Amino acid sequence: xxxxxxITSTHAGSSFVARxxxxxxxxxxxxxxxxxxxxxxxxxxxxxxxxxxxxxxxQLGMQKQLLETKAIWxxxxxxxxxxxCPKGIKxxxxxxxxxxxxxxxxxxxxxxEIMALSPEARSVLPPIATISAMRKLTS
Amino acid sequence: MMGNENKPMKLAYYPxxxxxxxxxxxxxxxxxxxxxxxxxxxxLDRWNCCGTVHALDSDNVMNRVAPITNMIRVKEAQARTExxxxxxxxxxxxxxxxxxxxxxxVKQRADALATINDLLYLEETKYEGDVDVxxxxxxxxxxxxxxxxxxxxxKPLKGLRVACYYGCLLVRPKExxxxxxxxxMVMENLIRALGATPVDFSHKTECCGAYQTVGKPExxxxxxxKIMGSAHGEQADLVVVSCPLCAFNLxxxxxxxxRLNPDFHNMPVLYFTQLMALAxxxxxxxxxxxxxxxxxLPVLKARGLD
Numbered sequence: 546x547x548x549x550x551x552i553t554s555t556h557a558g559s560s561f562v563a564r565x566x567x568x569x570x571x572x573x574x575x576x577x578x579x580x581x582x583x584x585x586x587x588x589x590x591x592x593x594x595x596x597x598x599x600x601x602x603x604q605l606g607m608q609k610q611l612l613e614t615k616a617i618w619x620x621x622x623x624x625x626x627x628x629x630c631p632k633g634i635k636x637x638x639x640x641x642x643x644x645x646x647x648x649x650x651x652x653x654x655x656x657x658e659i660m661a662l663s664p665e666a667r668s669v670l671p672p673i674a675t676i677s678a679m680r681k682l683t684s
Numbered sequence: 685m686m687g688n689e690n691k692p693m694k695l696a697y698y699p700x701x702x703x704x705x706x707x708x709x710x711x712x713x714x715x716x717x718x719x720x721x722x723x724x725x726x727x728l729d730r731w732n733c734c735g736t737v738h739a740l741d742s743d744n745v746m747n748r749v750a751p752i753t754n755m756i757r758v759k760e761a762q763a764r765t766e767x768x769x770x771x772x773x774x775x776x777x778x779x780x781x782x783x784x785x786x787x788x789x790v791k792q793r794a795d796a797l798a799t800i801n802d803l804l805y806l807e808e809t810k811y812e813g814d815v816d817v818x819x820x821x822x823x824x825x826x827x828x829x830x831x832x833x834x835x836x837x838x839k840p841l842k843g844l845r846v847a848c849y850y851g852c853l854l855v856r857p858k859e860x861x862x863x864x865x866x867x868x869m870v871m872e873n874l875i876r877a878l879g880a881t882p883v884d885f886s887h888k889t890e891c892c893g894a895y896q897t898v899g900k901p902e903x904x905x906x907x908x909x910k911i912m913g914s915a916h917g918e919q920a921d922l923v924v925v926s927c928p929l930c931a932f933n934l935x936x937x938x939x940x941x942x943r944l945n946p947d948f949h950n951m952p953v954l955y956f957t958q959l960m961a962l963a964x965x966x967x968x969x970x971x972x973x974x975x976x977x978x979x980x981l982p983v984l985k986a987r988g989l990d
Contacts, residue, residue: 567742568741568742568743569740569741569742570742587890587891587893587907588891588893588896588903590906591900591903619896619903621891621893621894621895621896622737622738622740623851623852623856623891623894624852624856624857625852625856625889625891627856627857628856628857628858628865635740637740638740638741641739641740641741642740642741645741645743656899657898657899658899659898659899662898662899669936670897670898670932671702671705671706671707671928671929671932672701672702672705672706673700673701673702673736673776673778673928673929673932674894674895674897674898674929674932675895675898676701676733676736676737677736677737677778677894677895677929678895678896678897678898678899680736680737680739681737681895682895682899
């Protein structure tokens with residue numbers, strides 16, 4: 546029984562891990578998958594991948610799969626996960642870093658089509674809604 | 685720390701964009717209530733956007749410029765106004781959160797603050813991290829005091845059952861919170877001082893879905909159904925809030941919640957300042973209930989408070 550399982554960030558895809566850690570200012574490997582973030586997440590019902598799974602995928606450098614999830618666009622940084630994480634990881638910061646990675650390319654990668662809304666739908670929205678949505682969901 | 689008999693305190697006030705648009709009821713009820721408390725509120729000259737949703741990434745100096753410009757406006761107001769401290773009050777939870785976090789951030793990062801001051805080279809006043817951001821609830825609790833506030837009540841809201849909804853921005857993250865993150869009580873204590881009965885309900889710090897209301901109103905319908913349903917389950921007459929985005933989602937998206945869940949029970953959503961203004965005997969011009977989507981008058985009438 547001398548099998549050693551070593552988890553490191555020196556595998557393929559680690560430049561992605563390093564980038565996400567840098568943008569978010571978080572240590573991804575601190576997560577031990579307790580799941581409290583997902584348990585309290587008000588958006589979890591609408592996510593294809595849960596917050597603790599996002600962290601796992603980020604740890605493993607699964608850049609393509611992660612940036613294709615719907616889940617990273619669901620978070621509204623309510624920070625319930627951050628305030629309950631026993632390891633002090635700011636999950637919302639990690640998700641924002643993933644968005645930055647997706648939004649910051651050469652091409653626009655908007656996840657909100659404000660002009661696709663009807664004029665009536667647009668006119669009732671308060672500025673606080675429109676501005677925050679455009680700030681967080683568009684390139 | 686109320687103003688003394690001769691000289692009322694002057695308090696710089698930052699309204700924010702939505703209080704000048706859809707949430708005029710929040711603005712007028714804030715200003716009118718403060719007048720009843722003998723606090724002279726002075727709206728900041730040339731205030732600009734708070735930044736609207738704090739940027740969470742590490743490369744964020746540009747996102748701090750807008751909020752920090754407002755700190756310079758506060759210093760300018762303080763310099764020309766006798767009796768004004770180096771602080772300002774806002775009643776909007778979003779503005780409070782964004783301004784306070786930007787302020788904490790630049791106080792901790794001298795290099796970021798220096799960059800921002802460089803970018804704002806046209807300003808005559810430099811920002812040195814010397815302004816404090818206050819939320820109105822915190823001001824009422826810590827400066828006015830709820831006992832003093834209760835003395836100004838001319839129309840106690842007797843029998844009115846109120847669910848106090850905090851959402852996210854007043855209680856998270858802990859650096860900006862002025863009450864417990866999981867079970868805050870400051871609004872309940874205010875409501876009690878106004879003569880009403882606060883109800884305990886499970887969803888008071890559960891997120892309303894925030895800006896997803898723009899592109900995914902179906903998500904807000906679900907959130908509103910659960911949050912308002914939880915308040916209804918405790919026999920609340922109405923819900924009070926401190927955020928115009930929560931107010932929009934919980935009030936105007938009730939039509940969507942009703943389509944999602946036919947058993948959904950419509951309930952009015954007011955700003956806490958509107959209940960204050962009502963209890964202080966302010967007239968309709970300070971309440972602006974006409975801007976509410978769900979009319980609060982039937983509920984208030986049933987409690988003899990119209």
